[in-house]
Amino acid sequence: MKNYIVLSAISFLFGFSLLGQNKTDLEKSKLFEKVKNTHAYRESYVQKTDTSFLKNKNNYTYQVREEFGDLNRDGKMDKLTVKMDTLDETNPLRLEIFLSQPTGKLSLAVCSDKIIEPQYPAEKLGKYSGYQIPDFIIEKGILKMWSEIKGGNITYHFKYNRGNFELIYVEKLTNNATKSYVDENTIFTETKFDLVTGLRTDTRDKLGSAKVLDVRKKRVLIRPLPKIQDMKFSDKDLY
Incomplete structure (x- = not known):
């Protein structure tokens, strides 16, 4: 799942570069980091939610x-x-x-x-x-x-x-x-x-x-x- 999201981000950036040749490498790098951080946040949230569910299995x-x-x-x-x-x-x-x-x-x-x-x-x-x-x-x-x-x-x-x-x-x-x-x-x-x-x-x-x-x-x-x-x-x- 991690690889899929990262590859999707790379594909997105690659496609973006083809459509907009004016984007600088710095802008592309910042966008790529933003996608990675968003994925990391979502992954962390899911992990915390799952752990919470297991702890409260017997409510x-x-x-x-x-x-x-x-x-x-x-x-x-x-x-x-x-x-x-x-x-x-x-x-x-x-x-x-x-x-x-x-x-x-x-x-x-x-x-x-x-x-x-x-x-x-x-x-x-x-x-x-x-x-x-x-x-x-x-x-x-x-x-x-x-x-x-x-x-x-x-x-x-x-x-x-x-x-x-x-x-x-x-x-x-x-x-x-x-x-x-x-x-x-x-x-x-x-x-x-x-x-x-x-x-x-x-x-x-x-x-x-x-x-x-x-x-x-x-x-x-x-x-x-x-x-x-x-x-x-x-x-x-x-x-």
Whole structure:
């Protein structure tokens, strides 16, 4: 490309000299230098633009969630944010957790782009996921993440332990409705899974009924406990 532009400039000057024999060599030299400088400026501009684009490839700049609370039980306020990349057509979301330091400053402890589903997943070909962005609550040192799922919702409970946020408890509520509404025949299933003890309890009942249909208990041990930075939004199907 460089050679092409320089050759074009030379051709231009050569043609110019044929058409205007009155131009002095000094004038031609100045014109040639002007063309080279213009090319150098354009090349520099493109390079800077390309570099800027690469640096800002992940533009998680639009904040949609912010929560404060003591997560590591040191008596100081920690911070959680969820930000969206609005330049990416899938609108991915990034979870970040900042822990307070002895200096009073906040330090990034967790960063995950996987645990929250993009608003317009690639597999849905540009269509909305159908689920709102999860809510987060910090309560008594426990980080709770509430998310919508098909036919209900799921809540993860995370606890800070030795530098990691581990999944210790899962609450899940689903129903078997096949239409856009529930009625007296709709069966709800409530799942409570204590990952620390491994006890999982599934309770089924009908809407408006005081009688429980059935309760099922089983023990499922997961070791090591899942860490928040390793979890994906599709993990909701595992619990």
